[in-house]
Amino acid sequence: MASLLLSLFSALLLASTITGSEAFSTTVKKPYPGHKLEKLTHLHFYLHDIVTGDKPTSVVVATGPTTNSSATAFGIVSVIDDILTVGAEITSGEVGRAQGMFASTGQNEFSLLMVFNFVFRTGKFTGSTISLYGRNPIMSKVREMPIIGGTGAFRFGKGYAQAKTFTLNFTSRNAVIEYNVYIWH
Ligand SMILES: *[C@@H]1O[C@H](CO)[C@@H](O)[C@H](O)[C@H]1NC(C)=O
Numbered sequence: 001m002a003s004l005l006l007s008l009f010s011a012l013l014l015a016s017t018i019t020g021s022e023a024f025s026t027t028v029k030k031p032y033p034g035h036k037l038e039k040l041t042h043l044h045f046y047l048h049d050i051v052t053g054d055k056p057t058s059v060v061v062a063t064g065p066t067t068n069s070s071a072t073a074f075g076i077v078s079v080i081d082d083i084l085t086v087g088a089e090i091t092s093g094e095v096g097r098a099q100g101m102f103a104s105t106g107q108n109e110f111s112l113l114m115v116f117n118f119v120f121r122t123g124k125f126t127g128s129t130i131s132l133y134g135r136n137p138i139m140s141k142v143r144e145m146p147i148i149g150g151t152g153a154f155r156f157g158k159g160y161a162q163a164k165t166f167t168l169n170f171t172s173r174n175a176v177i178e179y180n181v182y183i184w185h
C-alpha cells in the first residue's frame with residue numbers, strides 16, 4: 001500500500017514537472033493565427049555588377065594560391081552591393097540592392113557559389129528581403145538558383161531565380177544581369 005502511494009505520488013510529481021516545463025515546440029495546422037493565403041510573386045529587375053570605375057559595387061576580397069593561374073579564377077571571392085534597377089539602364093530607377101558574395105567554385109568550368117540577399121527599396125516591398133543561395137554556371141544562357149527564404153513581405157519565402165547575362169564588357173568586366181524571381185510567400 002505504501003509503495004503504491006509512493007509510485008502514485010511520484011507519477012503526480014512527474015506529471016507536474018512535465019506540465020510545468022516550457023514548450024520546446026508547438027505545431028499547428030493551417031490556417032494558423034495570422035495565416036494569410038500563400039501568394040506567388042514574380043519580380044523582374046536588372047543587377048549591375050560594377051567591378052571597375054569610380055564606384056565599384058563588386059570587389060574581390062580574396063584569392064587562393066592558384067587563382068591567378070586558373071582559367072576559371074578558382075578560389076576568388078567577391079563581395080557585392082550591386083544596384084538593382086527596373087530597366088536595363090542604370091538610370092532606369094533603383095528598386096533595391098543585391099548584397100552578398102560569390103566565389104568561383106569550379107576548377108574545370110565557370111561555376112559560382114552565390115550567397116545573395118536582395119533588399120528592396122520600393123513600394124510595399126521596402127525593407128523586405130529575399131535570400132538566394134545556389135550554383136551559378138555563368139556560361140549557361142539561363143542559370144537557375146534557389147530562393148531559400150525571405151523577411152517582411154517575403155516571410156516563409158521559397159522559390160527560384162533565373163539569371164541571364166544582359167551585357168558583359170570584357171574590358172571593364174562590368175556586367176548587367178537580368179533576373180526573374182518567382183517566390184511563394
Ligand atoms: C594575383 O594577381 C594579382 C593581380 O595581378 C596580384 O595582386 C596578386 O598578388 C596575385 N596573387 C597571387 C597569389 O599570386
Ligand SMILES: *[C@@H]1O[C@H](CO)[C@@H](O)[C@H](O)[C@H]1NC(C)=O
Nearest residue numbers: 052053169170171172173174
Ligand atoms: C567597355 O568598357 C570600356 C572600359 O571602361 C569602355 O571604354 C567601353 O566603352 C565599354 N564598351 C561598351 C560597349 O560599353
